[in-house]
Amino acid sequence: xxxxxxxxxxxxxxxxxxxxxxxxxxxxxxxxxxxxxxxxxxxxxxxxxxxxxxxxxxxxxxxxxxxxxxxxxxxxxxxxxxxxxxxxxxxxxxxxxxxxxxxxxxxxxxxxxxxxxxxxxxxxxxxxxxxxxxxxxxxxxxxxxxxxxxxxxxxxxxxxxxxxxxxxxxxxxxxxxxxxxxxxxxxxxxxxxxxxxxxxxxxxxxxxxxxxxxxxxxxxxxxxxxxxxxxxxxxxxxxxxxxxxxxxxxxxxxxxxxxxxxxxxxxxxxxxxxxxxxxxxxxxxxxxxxxxxxxxxxxxxxxxxxxxxxxxxxxxxxxxxxxxxxxxxxxxxxxxxxxxxxxxxxxxxxxxxxxxxxxxxxxxxxxxxxxxxxxxxxxxxxxxxxxxxxxxxxxxxx
Numbered sequence: 001x002x003x004x005x006x007x008x009x010x011x012x013x014x015x016x017x018x019x020x021x022x023x024x025x026x027x028x029x030x031x032x033x034x035x036x037x038x039x040x041x042x043x044x045x046x047x048x049x050x051x052x053x054x055x056x057x058x059x060x061x062x063x064x065x066x067x068x069x070x071x072x073x074x075x076x077x078x079x080x081x082x083x084x085x086x087x088x089x090x091x092x093x094x095x096x097x098x099x100x101x102x103x104x105x106x107x108x109x110x111x112x113x114x115x116x117x118x119x120x121x122x123x124x125x126x127x128x129x130x131x132x133x134x135x136x137x138x139x140x141x142x143x144x145x146x147x148x149x150x151x152x153x154x155x156x157x158x159x160x161x162x163x164x165x166x167x168x169x170x171x172x173x174x175x176x177x178x179x180x181x182x183x184x185x186x187x188x189x190x191x192x193x194x195x196x197x198x199x200x201x202x203x204x205x206x207x208x209x210x211x212x213x214x215x216x217x218x219x220x221x222x223x224x225x226x227x228x229x230x231x232x233x234x235x236x237x238x239x240x241x242x243x244x245x246x247x248x249x250x251x252x253x254x255x256x257x258x259x260x261x262x263x264x265x266x267x268x269x270x271x272x273x274x275x276x277x278x279x280x281x282x283x284x285x286x287x288x289x290x291x292x293x294x295x296x297x298x299x300x301x302x303x304x305x306x307x308x309x310x311x312x313x314x315x316x317x318x319x320x321x322x323x324x325x326x327x328x329x330x331x332x333x334x335x336x337x338x339x340x341x342x343x344x345x346x347x348x349x350x351x352x353x354x355x356x357x358x359x360x361x362x363x364x365x366x367x368x369x370x371x372x373x374x375x376x377x378x379x380x381x382x383x384x385x386x387x388x389x390x391x392x393x394x395x396x397x398x
Contacts, residue, residue, distance in 0.1 A: 087231050240293065337381075
């Protein structure tokens, strides 16, 4: 096997992408992580020799979450396809809108039952098949040796050793309206790494005066060279004595019961995410398939990036589907400050939320909770409302 050209695939990937985009560095980093996971597929693992009754493969479901446009979600994902589409034997799905179509792609298009998906709108992937798609993705994530399902016009087919790597994008509003327990049964959301950003890193339109495109073309070829080597890795990862002790000590102290209700599913499955991330960190730097202490610390750091803002992803999930809209009303009043806002202006600004009666019901609920009040026909945020927004931001906002 030829020699790696990059000291670290992920570090070089960051150097390749960051100067040429407005996107947050967290989105860029996880796009690079997705590239490695998609290349490794199911060819490598942490075996039952370590884990007893199960085998852990490095496949990942990563979901970029943020308001439309601002964080540059889908434009960042394109950098993954630039590399992955050039690696032989890796299969990226086409326009997949149903579970049956995904099954057909994996059974007919892929050489080994593996597929990587970059999906601009997560809703496009799951809404038509709903529970069938969630169950299919869950089975693949959990390492099922075979999945049997119906395909389009071909009856029941099977995929041996299925492996799906998914990079998708969504908005807090869509998640709040759709990621209910009924929709995602079986704990599907705990298998996703949700990464929240609500704004771009910067605003920049032109780059020609700052970058040398030839240098970036060279960097792309170095990354491609190393990604092809990563795609050839096979077998089981090994732990060093030190890294195994570090993971064991971490696991003995990790207590999912301390997590809030919406984050608890992720916390329960964090050990699995940590194992997957350690394999990816190791593959990023070397072909030796050894998980060292540096991989343990780096994997924890990368998961920490997600955890910092994870509460914001789930803020709108629950029985109150208007929670995000109510918070938006409070933010509008906070900006208005002493001037306040007339009811007519509030309604005008919130026409996209619902009818006049629905908007007034939201306002009434906030007033009943003591978060806003009206005097002389002017609505203002109360101190309790300001404190509420501060607590919300402290849970992971900007």
